[in-house]
Amino acid sequence: MGSLLRTEAEARADLIDLTSYDVALDLDQGAETFGSEVTIGFDCREPGASTFLDLEAVSVISITLNGEDIDPATVADRRVTMAGLAPHNTVRVVSVMRYRQDGEGLHRAVDPADGRHYVYGMSFLDAGPSIFACFDQPDLKAPYDVRVRAPHDWIVAGNGAAERTAPGEWTLATTPPLSTYFVTICAGPYAVETDEHDGIPLGIYVRASLAKQLAEQRDDIFEVTKQSFDYYHRLFGIRYPWGKYDQFFVPEFNAGAMENPGCVTLRDDYVFRGAHTRTELLTRANTIAHEMAHMWFGDLVTMQWWDDLWLNESFAEYMAHRTTAEATQYTEAWVDFGISRKTWGYGVDRSPSTHPIAGASAPDAESALTNFDGISYAKGASALRQLAAYVGDDAFIAGVRKHLTDNSFGNATMSDFLGAVEAASGRSLTEWTEAWLRSSGVDEISVDVHERDGVIERAELVVTPPEGGAGGRPHVLEIGAISDGHEERRVSVQSDTTRTTLTELAGAPRPKLLLPNVSDLTWATSLLDERSLDSVVEELAASEDPLTRLAIWSALLSGADTGRIDPIRVVEAFGAAWPQEPVPSLSDTLSGRVRTLYPYRLVPHADSADASAVLQDAGRRRLASVDGTSPSALTAARLVAATSTDANLLSQWASDVDRPAAAAGDQDFSWAVVARQAELGQIASADVDRAAAADESLSGHLATLRSRAALPTEEAKTWAWDQLFGTVDLSNYEGLAIAQGFFAGYGENAAAELLRSYVDQFFAALPIVPKKFGDMAAEKFVLMAFPHRVVERAVADAARTAIDSSDNTAGVRRALADSLDRLDRALVAQDRYSTAASKHPTTEG
Template sequence: MRSLTLAEARERSSLITVTSYAVELDLDQGAEVFGSRTVVRFTCAEPGADSWVDLKARSVETVSLNGESLDPDAVVDGRLTLSGLAADNELVVAATMAYSHDGQGLHRATDPADDLDYVYGHLFLDAAPSVYACFDQPDLKAPYDVTVHAPLDWTVIGNGAATQAGAGTWTLATTKPLATYFMTVCAGPYVSVRDEHDGIPLGVHARASLREPLERHAAELFDVTKRSFDYFHGLFGIRYPFGEYHQVFVPEFNAGAMENPGCVTFRDQYLYRGAATRDELLTRANTVSHEMSHMWFGDIVTMKWWDDLWLNESFAEYMSHRCLVDATDYTDAWVDSSIVRKVWGYGAERSPSTHPVAGVEALDAQSALQNFDGISYAKGAATLRQLIAYVGDDQFIAGVRAYLTDKSYGNGTLADFLGAIETASGKDLEAWSRAWLLTADRDTISVGLEEQGGVIDSAVVRRETPADRPADRPHAFDFAGWTDGRELGRVRATITGPETTLAELEGTPEPAVLVPNASDLTWARVRLSDSTIAALPAQLGQIPDEQARAVVWSSLIDGVHGATASPEAFLDVFDAAWPHETNSSILTRVAAYAEHRVVPYFVPRDRQDAALARLNRAGVGLLERADAGTTESLAAARLVAGTSDDEALLRAWADGKGLPAGLEDDGDFRWIVVRNLASRGLIGVADVDGFRAKDDTLQGGLNALMCRASLPDADAKAWAWEQLTTRQGRSNYEMVHLARGFWVAPDDSLVEDYVPRYFSDVPAMSGWVGEDALSRVVLVAFPRVFTDETARLSAAAIARDDLTPAVHRSLVDADAELREALASRATFGAASGAASGATV
């Protein structure tokens, strides 16, 4: 299907104003298709002109425009031409649509736990026409009236409050004006928990087989929801306007969540079946708050075109963290951001696909999707923190309120937003926005010290700007130093030039560890000094400031990726400091990064077993000391389960014997153990199937696929590759789990023949897999055979001119990680496996 271009969108919006949608969906036609009838009322600024409506149907039964029948076979490339428009128009389209299995459009999934089916709509970015006929662009908003016919035992939830009008028929209350991609319907035998707050009816919903975790987590979900409502009502001065507020945990969801007004959809993995660490609960709370903040920024006011998507995501990213810190018990949310969100964003910034936060004109809808990444989220949020430092918090909030009020139920642009902030603050933002919003890449910040007798003689901050993307960014942040856990000094400064003297540090004791951007207030590459890196194994675990510890870990990860810090140096710090970590986000995320990224990507093959053994020893040590049932105990147990080579221990844990306290009935933990056993060839297909029988659920099936794909034999790899690349109808989640397991192998020889096949077979999947889902498959399935030949094949694939935008972007990003791994191995590969060190 052709993608809507910006020029086409501008032309159509200058001609068409949509006044209403009436959508009737018949979900009682079996498992493959559903009926869709749409009545669109709209005006035309130039009577007699032509336009088109977007429609991606399995078949079109009838079409009429202003009472005149049109040819139902006239849909070409997803568009139905509308000729000779009147000033006021009514279009009626009756069609048969296909359910999807890739997370886009109206997705239908079967829960193997009870063979019950569930449906949900995910219409971002351009999937709305696969559900109903529409003018599919974000600036043609309109109110919706939706009717749904469903099986008698189904419940229906949507943007408007649902009322059962008769047996199997549901009507949804008329909505406020919505962009087409926000319309959604969730239908199936969902189970629910309901509440109310401040006059707003609340509901949380999930599959019937998830009733227990839904009910167990409902109180926490409602608490974060209520606190977020109170916070945003007070901050924005505008009440939530979309009636009821439902949060639906749906199967096989491509993203974390989607901010559909009144009916937010979440991936149902957030309803943790077993034990959950504190940072997992924080992540979920952050997602709840993030999606709610979108009710104002994104839903009440929607970007005019996709190139201002950052207005939605940067704002929600910033506001959710601010809300958690100010209004909930998750006061360490910015620490979590440092070690999770900013690490993700810095990775996007390192890639050749990096782009400015804003101002990248997306010439069509699909190309806009390629900039929906860690820059739009994490960098955008950091940029907003710098904007607040520049104009003042009160002025920023006043500008936000003015923007939301002026553009309510309409659309906004970057210029509109900055204009509101300028008016409220009295500051010209042209130079600031050019440096922070309109220029890609990041500065590097470091501190040079000269000392005499352990006393600082001079301290100079250096700000290095990328030569190929110069910008003059002011940075407001701080520096702090510690020795043996005692903070020796902290300086706050605004840096506006290449070098800035920190006179406040002169005459103070030289710290063992000096951390630029210690409170993580800005967006930059933090370059730690040689002496600081050398001191980290002994010093990092003693630093009481968890935010600064997160910045140090983020800098180390950045250094490993940039080949300025060796993986051995990272592991030395891990050995010494990780077992003493008390912040849950740092503890769990650094362990996961060490196991799943640092070792398999940056440590040469012949040293990976030794590296995993180091991680395992750290996990065992923490597990022995941690209190039962704590985040520390769970994080340690997961690390041991994933890295241990102790067959007796792994088999006992897989069989439910001798488990750490709190994990006795945790099926998700068991799958970590089973995958380790499978990847080592200690169990076979029959054993995996046996564990699958014990966990006959969607998640159990996905984990079984991953474990089968991980088996270290040729037949298992051949089966997994065929299932991934040729079996059409696999869900988005099934494809990703097969891909996650496939490249796990004891040596390259088992899988190296699949490297060239990846570059032909996976891009070809665009013929039957949606762009959003395939972009994830391309990343996860990228070969983990780190050789020059893989790099050559990758470069040749990227140079092709027949790739879809999503496939091309994902290949570029995966190729960048391959080249980072090759550079690190070339730089540090000759060093002894026991050695450590780093350069800056």
């Protein structure tokens, strides 16, 4: 049996009402399996009818329905069929479950730093039945009573407050009604920091080997948590409904975080073990605010079915940046949103796999993840930001409050949410919904100027819908008229047509830069006229407004991404302006994006060494101009380490000699240098082993795997390939680390031919990936392992063949489509902007 069908879920919801779950888990049976016992109370509207439970067990010991045994041998295709239902029913299932290593179900990880074991539950999307038998769909909610048996030196936590009732025995408080995909258990020898705010008990948990780092960082985490609580209480007008609030930073987590009510799980990379930047702190703060927003929107009010999953995430994405910008010290959060999240989403929305924000069919649970991407997060959040501007913020928040109040502890749809906003604002949203939520692609916006003798006679905002798009998407935005860093005029526009006259600009001197979407308020590609484009480097250096600089960078990056601007022009702008960029979000994200996507990808291979040299020089100049102990110095040092080919410098930095002070003694920086040395072939396997011996942490273990896989030798590639596609058992994180290193360095070392020989094998082996690493990790694996630097049409053709293959899952095909789009854009850029002297065989396939 495949994924649960929507029709099956609707029929089951029409038939039964849940009244209770009682779950008992025995986690003290060894490292492979655990015991699971569940008793479920439910009522049936049609006595005598049949329904089914969802269950994925190693073995089923017993099943009883209303005191009558059901033969465990009848369990098939993850389902327990129950016939002859009574008006009031009790079903009890006792089974043995397997711990997982793919970040789903009940995941069990071993910390190599001390050999200790850690467990956490991830029930999303359909992983709940691998923990306990259940009615696994979002609109069947019930209260939960949970009891856990665990090793005596473990602590246990979950959605309800936990009490140790005897050595190794824990009972959790009864929860309000929950959907199955929110249920979690976290257990192990976790270190903990506690606090309290506004009557809410707070806990932060991390594996024992990170206890020191947690103690150092707890104040920032608690501060953001408290500020977010205060902001949401004011904004929503509803008290936090889940009792205590635990945040578990867990190992080998698939996503950024998961919004389990009362017990949020987050990847433990967010507890930084060494040097870190303000941007990394902002990202953690944003994630904390994001998951807390879900406590109301998603947890208190849950989607009816998975086709509205986008709305949960779009709302939390929007609210997190709003909260972080308005309630915490990270006031630059909207700048970060524009350069990191929107840039990601634009790439997806311009790709062949683009899709509407809403309205995507989800005939079964698994298909909901097919279109779960940068559109669901960044574009959806941008649409909600536009909605707030369109109806007015007061009306928008009033609609949110009404939606949450009317549907508390229940389920609702997108129509319910928009209906609440309509009721609060008095405005029909039918046309707005069609234009923003049910159409796909990115509009292009530009300013059409007619001038005489340097004076603007007429100016219009021009909105061009994507090819094949319906058009008519309204935009609320601002246009900036800028010269020498001075904003001469800012024009606010609510555009409902393809051309909107900008009367405020008529009669004014023509500025050097006319910048659409200057405050980055809407979702669109800004096209710059040639005069404006010629001034961007000067204006980047002169402008004091970070949103203006963001808007300029967004136009440049979009221009290169769509083939309108030579990628070298972006590299040159980076070299000229980046060393002076004062906002960490812009500085950090730009350095990562440009060094990753430009040399050896958008920039032709023959020109890429020069492009990397520009980036390295920018990093060196920034290092020379900032305090060596500052996070800015760390960002610059990371850029130099990632782009340098200087064997002497890298060798010194790997040995912690003459490093910038911000990176001195930092093990993660050491590994970044070692990885770079490995990519370039400057070190051997024995050197990686020596670095590994000095760092036996989980991070060190993963870095070791990545570095070994990056070595440009036949022995290293054979080893890595066997690890990835052979019978070796790997956790999802181990697989991703090796995948990340495998094709690294292509074009920069002598192993291009060796690596090229693996490309066809890569596409042929993809059907193995979901089976080995799980569906959620499989998509990340494909994005990580894809041979992005092998910019050849033959690779694009192989990717297309793999996308068409029914042997690959929908998630793998989707990740391939996104990777192929990036490759196609690189092919276009290299063909369009390569000079005859720089033509390289990889551009001709």
